[in-house]
Amino acid sequence: MKWKLPDFVRPRVLRERGVLGINARNHRFIQEHNPRHLYPRVDDKLFTKRLAMEAGVTIPPLYGTVEFHHQIRGFHDRMDAHDAFVVKPARGAGGNGVLVIAGRTGGDYLKTNGKPVTRAHLERHLANILSGLHSLGGHLDHVIVEHRVRSAPPLDALSFQGVPDVRVLVFQGYPVMAMLRLSTSLSDGRANLHQGAIGVGLDIATGRAIHATCHNRILTEHPDTGMPFDDIVLPDWPQLLLLAARCYELTGLGYLGVDLVIDAEKGPLVLELNARPGLSIQIACGHGLRPRLQAVEGEAKGIFPKPAEARVTFATDAFAADSP
């Protein structure tokens, strides 16, 4: 048998197409534009939520927090008013420790898949979060209880399970690239691309799907739901971009990943922020990040950032899919 060199791209091709590598991202963009002392603003979701509320950036409404073990006892009474809610650790990573309560049955709760969750189980889950079971490094943590997001048409038909979310990469306040993330049966309802979720690249100018990939393969329709990707156009697109752009003022982080959802009741909401957003968005969009980041660096000179509206306008003009 003849040994064959595995398939690979020549580095020259990647350079010509402006693809950003991990080393360049860390060295050139994250270290330069994301000062370390600002990280707690995104790593602690409770902190993020407070900042967002002050700035008037819409987020899933906060129903309450649990900070100490003795508060667990009164939890059921406090949540009486809400049929559905989401429980998550403030410092969790990668969706760990998130429990979605979709309804109630008698005194107990129901999960999204219809399985019951007893009161005792929920209490144990809260205690685990407080003790840091789901947070990085096992630090003591707080519990966030918030509104359960339900996606509105047409997006609700797209995802296998879970809510489709939009990842916008915001550089110095300018939205530079965006993708829609759809969970699949392969990704087990999660929206992380390396776990098998689908990344649908979106045109920054219009919010229209341009390109879809899953595990590096190009797709034309959802493998579980059979929905074609060509005619996806995100509703409320300008509003989504504006929300994403405003997260720059919120955090001060120059290189930022903003995760947004469109809720059936509340409209576009900022779900989460990320100080080290991944590079797969380039594969989903079929476009390298480097030229866009450089265009922003050329534009964003001066001490005071331009207003968010102006930044969005610049981005939709400069980064439209039909422009080079």
Place this chain on the structure above:
Amino acid sequence: MTTRTPRCSGAEGKPRNFFLWQRGGVSLLDLSGGEGSQVRFSVLHESRPVGELARERADAADSALINFSIYELPIEEQNVFKRLMLVPFGALVIVFLRNVIGVTTSGTFMPILIALAFQETRLLPGIVLFVAIVGSGLAIRALLSHLNLLVVARVSAVVIVVIGLMALLSLVSYRLDLPVGMKVTFFPMIIIAWTIERLSILWEEEGARPALLRGGGSLLVAVIAYLCMNIGWVRHATYTFPELLLVVLAATLLLGTYSGYRLTELRRFLPFAPPASP
């Protein structure tokens, strides 16, 4: 002066491979009124730069400033440094493998510690022991996860059980006359316990494949670091010329500013390749 060999009926001369410990009329040990005394000799094989040797001979008179080398230390400390001086080189190998090749490892410097343990156990037995410890640790960790323990308690439990396993392994291999098994104590236990913890979290969250890839990647890096640290001239040079540390430091700083593509990214970004011409 002549030497006589008692074993060969007092023949004159030295047997082959013979080392003279002491000569002179004074006895090595005088003992009166005591019993069970022992005389022991420690030997260390070492290579030394000629220049240094010459200087040492020249001024048997001690001038503290000139004789400022690791060779001045007691033999035990010298042995420690012999190992220690290899760590920077191992670290350089790891920086290269992670930043330029793009291998994912569990814990940044865990592979160096494993590679140092391999120095004691030799390579193949070391790999077998490592896989045995981590494998059984993962199994125990899977059992423990049913108990909903808190992080520190969980890792401590893994440490305790794995140390028990190591003791068992040592005993069994001693009985079976396999000296290799006893060297299991050279593995850094706490680091391995955290590795087990991280791998099992990865296993639970993302499945067996990424966990095995990460674990295998760590082992691969450890093996490569071991092989590099075991090259004869590397061992010789790092110990004999400690100033080479500065060269290693410079190379590490240079690699730290490398912002080109990693080798693994050339595969990751395959969709950007131009369509193959038929």
